[in-house]
Amino acid sequence: MTPQLAESIGKLGVGNGFAGLFSQHTTAVLLVNEFQPALLDDIGDFLKRVVRDDLEYKHNSPKWSDCERGNATSHIRSLLFNNSVLLPVADGKLVLGRFQSVILAELDGPRERTLKLQLMGV
């Protein structure tokens, strides 16, 4: 999401402050890390190892839940991330380290997702 975020900050004209990006979903999350396909594959493999698909989950059972999506593992994997990313804005620009990117991680769909951006500053 880095280019979209940088563009929005430029348009909105905040010089110094905070930019917050917020996922409006419980199974689509935001993180700051290196955006490299090989690493993203490794992260996906890790998520499958640490939150196993082959266990029983109450959230997936009609006995305990009216959720028809059977997506307990998506919710639990989302715990390891965050629903939001907060970043500083300085001199009108997003402040990020050389290898840092703002990444939206889809843990369930894919489907259309909504993010909210809140900027505050002077």
Place this chain on the structure above:
Amino acid sequence: MTPQLAESIGKLGVGNGFAGLFSQHTTAVLLVNEFQPALLDDIGDFLKRVVRDDLEYKHNSPKWSDCERGNATSHIRSLLFNNSVLLPVADGKLVLGRFQSVILAELDGPRERTLKLQLMGV
């Protein structure tokens, strides 16, 4: 915590800005996810699988620690969450997705817990 948070924001009269809710504890954490009892049970089971109670922890040993509570697993489980939640406020209202709730997760007690709310905006 969503209703309490929404009520406080209404009373404090911030139109647009950020609301931060902060746990003052190292073993009681905040998260944004779906508040469904079956899912919360699944999350509890996951936390017991990934941070096992049947291992030895230095924090629980009088040799290495003066902690008398033996709560290393509570601390380690708290790593998977966050001590705070930041949310946008727009038009005087908390901005949350349809299935998102602000949840306080007690990982140790239960005991009385203190949260701080900081609002900033115009």
Place this chain on the structure above:
Amino acid sequence: MTPQLAESIGKLGVGNGFAGLFSQHTTAVLLVNEFQPALLDDIGDFLKRVVRDDLEYKHNSPKWSDCERGNATSHIRSLLFNNSVLLPVADGKLVLGRFQSVILAELDGPRERTLKLQLMGV
């Protein structure tokens, strides 16, 4: 980082608002927890158990990645933390619970690391 952060806030003269501390790195992270050596050892052991060094990672393979550092596990461990910490400032002081410290966790180096501090308030 608590003393350095408290000192900076005192110097910068913000009375009430937010303080954000931001790691500029993908393998050095920030967290709020109890700063006790025994617990930090337990956390290190947990990270080695949950993100295993003895597996193959694409990020470490010249076939998939130009990364020469072989640090996939450092990146994946960083997911369990956050690149930033946000804290309230009230009456000119950092607001933290009795056992809470702001901790910089080096997951890769050690090497020189850069943090950015952004304060906003009145």
